[in-house]
Amino acid sequence: MIDFIELLRVPSGEGQGEYIKLRPWQKQFVVDLYAPQHSVSGRRRVRRAILSVARKNGKTALIAAIVLAHLVGPVSEINGEIYSAATDREQAGQVFKFCRQIVEADPELDAAGGGLITVVPSTKTLVCKSNGSFYRALSAEAGTKHGLNPSVWIYDELAQARDQELYEVMNTSQGARKEPLGIVISTQSPDPEHPLSKLVDDALVADDNTVLVHLYCANDDADIMDEAAWRAANPALGDFRSIDDLRALAVQATRMKTLESSFRNLYLNQRVDQSSPLIPRSEWKACQTGDALRPGEKIYLGLDLSAVGDLTALVGVSAEFAEDRIGAWHWKPQEWVHDHAHRDRAPYDVWARADEGWLETPPGRIVDYGFVAKRIAQIRDDYDIVGIAYDRWRIEQLLAEFVRLGVDAYIDGKDNELSGGIRLVPWGQGFRDMAPAVDALEASVINRKFKHNGNPVLGFCFSNAIVVSDPSGNRKLDKTKTRFRIDGAVATCQALGLKYREVEKPAEATSFWAVLDPNQQY
Numbered sequence: 001m002i003d004f005i006e007l008l009r010v011p012s013g014e015g016q017g018e019y020i021k022l023r024p025w026q027k028q029f030v031v032d033l034y035a036p037q038h039s040v041s042g043r044r045r046v047r048r049a050i051l052s053v054a055r056k057n058g059k060t061a062l063i064a065a066i067v068l069a070h071l072v073g074p075v076s077e078i079n080g081e082i083y084s085a086a087t088d089r090e091q092a093g094q095v096f097k098f099c100r101q102i103v104e105a106d107p108e109l110d111a112a113g114g115g116l117i118t119v120v121p122s123t124k125t126l127v128c129k130s131n132g133s134f135y136r137a138l139s140a141e142a143g144t145k146h147g148l149n150p151s152v153w154i155y156d157e158l159a160q161a162r163d164q165e166l167y168e169v170m171n172t173s174q175g176a177r178k179e180p181l182g183i184v185i186s187t188q189s190p191d192p193e194h195p196l197s198k199l200v201d202d203a204l205v206a207d208d209n210t211v212l213v214h215l216y217c218a219n220d221d222a223d224i225m226d227e228a229a230w231r232a233a234n235p236a237l238g239d240f241r242s243i244d245d246l247r248a249l250a251v252q253a254t255r256m257k258t259l260e261s262s263f264r265n266l267y268l269n270q271r272v273d274q275s276s277p278l279i280p281r282s283e284w285k286a287c288q289t290g291d292a293l294r295p296g297e298k299i300y301l302g303l304d305l306s307a308v309g310d311l312t313a314l315v316g317v318s319a320e321f322a323e324d325r326i327g328a329w330h331w332k333p334q335e336w337v338h339d340h341a342h343r344d345r346a347p348y349d350v351w352a353r354a355d356e357g358w359l360e361t362p363p364g365r366i367v368d369y370g371f372v373a374k375r376i377a378q379i380r381d382d383y384d385i386v387g388i389a390y391d392r393w394r395i396e397q398l399l400a401e402f403v404r405l406g407v408d409a410y411i412d413g414k415d416n417e418l419s420g421g422i423r424l425v426p427w428g429q430g431f432r433d434m435a436p437a438v439d440a441l442e443a444s445v446i447n448r449k450f451k452h453n454g455n456p457v458l459g460f461c462f463s464n465a466i467v468v469s470d471p472s473g474n475r476k477l478d479k480t481k482t483r484f485r486i487d488g489a490v491a492t493c494q495a496l497g498l499k500y501r502e503v504e505k506p507a508e509a510t511s512f513w514a515v516l517d518p519n520q521q522y
Contacts, residue, residue, distance in 0.1 A: 001034050002027055004073040005065040011101030014240070025235040026062060029214050033183075034075065036209070043179050044075075048171075049212040050203055051185045054233040054269040056241055057216075059185045063154050064098040066183065070152045071135050072109070072116050072128050077179075080133035080151040085170055087160040089139045095156055096124040096137035140166040148173050154183045160471040164195035188217065189471055190265045190272050197271065217269035224250050224263055233269040255283065256442050258467045258475065266473050278438075278465035278477065278489055283445050291451040293318060293327040293383060300502075301379070301388040302427070302494030304487040305369070305398065309336040312367045313461065313487035314376070317495045319386055321503055324444045324496060326452040328488055329375055334361040344484050346460050358457050369394070373401035380407075380422060386502070387412065389427035389494035399424075427494045434476035437497025438467060444496060461488030 008020045022030070029051055036045040053059065063084055069075050070082045086092035100119050103126065107113035118127045124137040133151075140161060153170040161167065174180035189196045203213035222229035227243075230250070234241050246267060253263035257276050264270045293299055298319035306312040311332055318325040332340070332348055341348045351359040362371040379385065390398075395411075402409045408421035417423075427433050444450040452458065466481035477490055 001030055001069055001074055004069050008065060008068065008102050009105045011105045020065065023236065023239060032212055045209055046212045047180055047210040049183045050200060051214045052188055052200060052269060053216045053235060055187050055266045057234055057236040058240060060094055060098050063095050063156055063185055064102055066154060067099050067135050068102060071126060071133055076131055076133060077151055078131050081149055082135040083138050083150050083153045085138050085153060085155045085166055086157060087140050089141055091156060092137040092139040093124065099126060099135065149176055150174055151177050152181045154185065156185060158184050158186045158196045159189035167195060187266060188269050188271055192271055220270060222268060224253050224260060229268055233267065252446065255446060258442060262469050262473045276467055278467050279445055279462055284459060284462055287445060287450045287452055288454045289451040290453050291325045292453050293325055295382050296384065298384045298386050300386050300495045300499040302491035303388050303390040304491040305391065305394045306367055306487065308366050309333045311485045311487045312372060313491040315488060315491040315495050317499055319499060319503060323451060324449045326492065328455045328458040330457045330488060331360045331362060331367050331372060333365050333367055334363045335365045337361055351457055358455055369398045370401045373398055373405055373407065377405060377407045385422055387423040387425045387498055389425050389498040391429060392426055425498055431470050431474040431476050433497065434493060435474035437493040438475045440496040440500040441493050458488040461486050465489035
């Protein structure tokens with residue numbers, strides 16, 4: 001098995017064209033998986049295997065090598081069905097792409113050069129006609145997988161699965177096979193109740209020689225700057241896993257606590273609570289420069305409208321790439337100021353009386369959106385509004401107030417563009433829209449581009465803001481994780497997210513995203 005894998009060639013990148021060289025830890029996994037045999041039947045003993053390592057430790061390449069070994073190598077069989085499974089099409093496509101590149105780099109494998117394997121890109125399939133076997137990449141997004149009869153399946157990054165449906169389909173569909181094999185190669189899930197966590201826990205304690213688990217992770221109490229902890233979770237560290245890259249990520253995680261839980265999960269392979277504060281107080285204070293928005297300049301706005309008597313927030317950010325100067329406006333219904341000051345432990349009354357006008361308190365028990373619309377119209381007179389990122393909640397009421405005031409506004413992508421009108425851009429609160437917005441905020445803070453004037457209402461919102469992560473490391477703000485208001489922080493993320501979705505980086509500037517993990521998986 002090892003000899004076969006090491007006859008395959010590196011398809012791209014460093015070492016392209018050279019033979020694959022398995023590392024000792026990879027060889028050990030292969031040996032422990034394929035060497036043990038039943039004393040009577042002589043068949044492979046292991047039926048289920050788990051290899052759990054931190055991100056960027058060559059999981060995709062190892063999966064591809066195992067796939068090809070079962071398709072045309074020493075563990076192939078007649079009419080075999082080999083599947084790699086992933087949560088989404090993109091991840092599934094990465095495994096197929098790697099397999100395809102290996103095949104096309106070797107004339108003995110590629111049917112186009114007289115070899116054994118035919119590549120069918122349209123269905124992400126490799127076919128070996130000589131033994132009737134095929135490999136196919138599957139994703140959980142592509143609908144039902146019932147009716148399959150896999151001889152071997154490999155689940156890539158099971159930690160990202162939202163449920164165990166695809167895993168169960170693969171796991172229960174091998175009854176007709178003499179030597180069925182299922183392999184999970186994944187970073188750990190942060191959730192102890194996730195199907196992967198259950199599988200790992202069971203494999204570690206069960207007295208079952210048909211199940212194999214190799215788990216590389218740091219101790220729960222490990223310091224994130226401890227290189228020994230890095231090595232415990234990253235067996236490829238210092239080899240094809242860059243220690244400089246990991247060190248840079250660790251340094252960022254020490255400064256931004258929102259990054260620590262993600263770092264521990266993705267790079268120390270620990271199970272950790274994926275919720276954390278948005279910005280440490282020390283970082284917030286370091287960004288207080290007194291700088292403000294400048295009259296007449298282009299700005300982006302983020303708007304978080306409130307329900308009933310809660311806080312409504314509007315935050316602006318300068319449009320120029322070089323810095324992110326912040327301005328903020330907040331509203332609280334007058335009749336709730338006293339009661340909610342006690343409930344939220346926030347001096348709303350003091351902020352409302354301040355000469356700076358930190359908090360506007362329109363009369364009544366709910367925020368009159370007419371006040372918000374009027375303020376936006378005034379802001380338009382003072383600045384050049386490029387766009388407003390808004391949560392869809394109650395937006396129709398705000399649009400009605402614009403009409404009443406005679407203010408032209410239109411929803412981007414839905415309405416016809418109005419010359420001179422205010423452009424409203426829908427901005428969801430889920431991971432898709434908020435993950436890049438949170439990334440933009442953190443990069444801005446780390447690079448000291450983020451500059452605010454000490455607005456206490458905005459500071460209060462940031463002090464309460466909690467970030468949660470999904471299994472892929474994407475993050476968003478979660479209002480359910482805190483008792484107090486975070487509306488200003490939400491609006492800030494929306495404004496920054498829209499800005500960096502649209503503003504191009506000057507060619508001579510240092511990459512804005514250089515401090516961020518690009519979340520690539522290999």
